[in-house]
Every structure is written in structure tokens, then in C-alpha cells.
Amino acid sequence: MAPVTERITATSPGQSTAGSTLAKTVAQSHVAGVVSSVTFTPDAAVTAHGTNYRTFRLLNKGAAGSGTTVVASFATDTVTTDDLTAFVEKAITLSATPADLVVAAGDLLVWDETVAASGVASPTGRIEVEITRTA
Numbered sequence: 519m520a521p522v523t524e525r526i527t528a529t530s531p532g533q534s535t536a537g538s539t540l541a542k543t544v545a546q547s548h549v550a551g552v553v554s555s556v557t558f559t560p561d562a563a564v565t566a567h568g569t570n571y572r573t574f575r576l577l578n579k580g581a582a583g584s585g586t587t588v589v590a591s592f593a594t595d596t597v598t599t600d601d602l603t604a605f606v607e608k609a610i611t612l613s614a615t616p617a618d619l620v621v622a623a624g625d626l627l628v629w630d631e632t633v634a635a636s637g638v639a640s641p642t643g644r645i646e647v648e649i650t651r652t653a
Contacts, residue, residue: 549623571593577628
């Protein structure tokens, strides 16, 4: 029997100003489990840059909203290999630490974007998180 999963979908509003950061609530988890997949599908292309780039992260803020656990992250910092293509789903690398992937029912999941140097603009897009239930 296949494990039961919950799929959460949210929209990232994007940032038209290259140097602007972003923090957006994706959802409050309704289940206990392990994050098994995080993807981002941008509505426009982003060209990677070695100095001016953006880092996309999914954070688990916990039930109180103050946590800092990085569940998954991806940076547009390596030319050609880290480009984002419009309307093409990009898998976001999950943390290599198993404990970072664990979510409890009630945990707040947040999508944040940070910039290096002057950064790059960020398109709107779809965020999708898959949680494999453990209870």
C-alpha cells in the first residue's frame, strides 16, 4: 500500500524589484509527516548569476511561528544550471538532515526569498509541498 500524502499548493507573489526579499505563508500543516517534495513553477524565466542571485527556501516556523528550520532551498547562483524556465516545474533541494523534513500538525510552512548583492527579480509562481503522513 502506497503511503498517504498531502499536497499543499500556494502562489508566490514574486518581486519585481531585484533587491527585495519575500516571506509568504504557504500553509499550516494539517498532518504530521515528512516533507517529501518541494517544487516551484515560475510564471517567467530567471537567469542565474554568480554574484547577484536569489535564494528560495521553504521554512518550518513551527506552531508558534518563530522557528527557523530550512526544509528546502535553491539559489539561482550558478550560471546555466540554476536558471528557471517559465512554466517549468523546478524541484527544490530538500535538506540533507532528516529531522529538518519532519512537520507536526499545526506547523507553519513559509516560503521565503533572500538576495545576494543586488539580487534578481523574482516571478510569480506556484509553490507545491508534498508531505508523506506519519500518523
